[in-house]
């Protein structure tokens with residue numbers, strides 16, 4: 001019998017919301033630069049943008065305060081995500097700052113993304129301590145933590161900053177949301 005009670009953790013930034021696009025717009029306006037999402041080919045985007053980590057995080061928050069300007073990573077994202085609910089419970093698991101959570105909720109509502117709970121963690125490593133079977137995330141670091149657990153799967157959502165990530169045991173790369181349902185079906 002197929003398993004339909006997976007606990008699925010779905011990240012927000014870089015997986016559902018294309019926050020880096022808004023980040024580039026804000027930074028380019030502020031500093032007269034011309035960054036585009038494609039140039040951020042490693043996790044530490046602040047090093048590429050030549051700003052401090054604090055300014056990077058502050059600018060991401062700024063993007064969220066203006067949540068309507070943040071596009072989704074893909075067209076018809078709600079429809080694509082809704083296909084996951086047949087496999088179990090789908091939660092949003094995000095490291096967003098506390099101040100931006102209400103805006104993130106607005107964004108999710110506006111885009112009609114179906115989910116059961118929004119869970120906020122203080123860090124990426126704290127995500128790996130949560131009891132989920134599947135993590136859909138753009139963080140290579142989180143994938144390495146999941147691979148070192150005794151159970152669970154990681155689906156690495158392809159972004160320029162994780163393109164060279166090593167694929168570890170129980171970790172799969174997904175290039176678009178449509179890859180997710182057939183992959184979960186295989187895990188059954």
Ligand SMILES: [Mg+2]
Nearest residue numbers: 011013014138
């Ligand atoms: Mg993310």
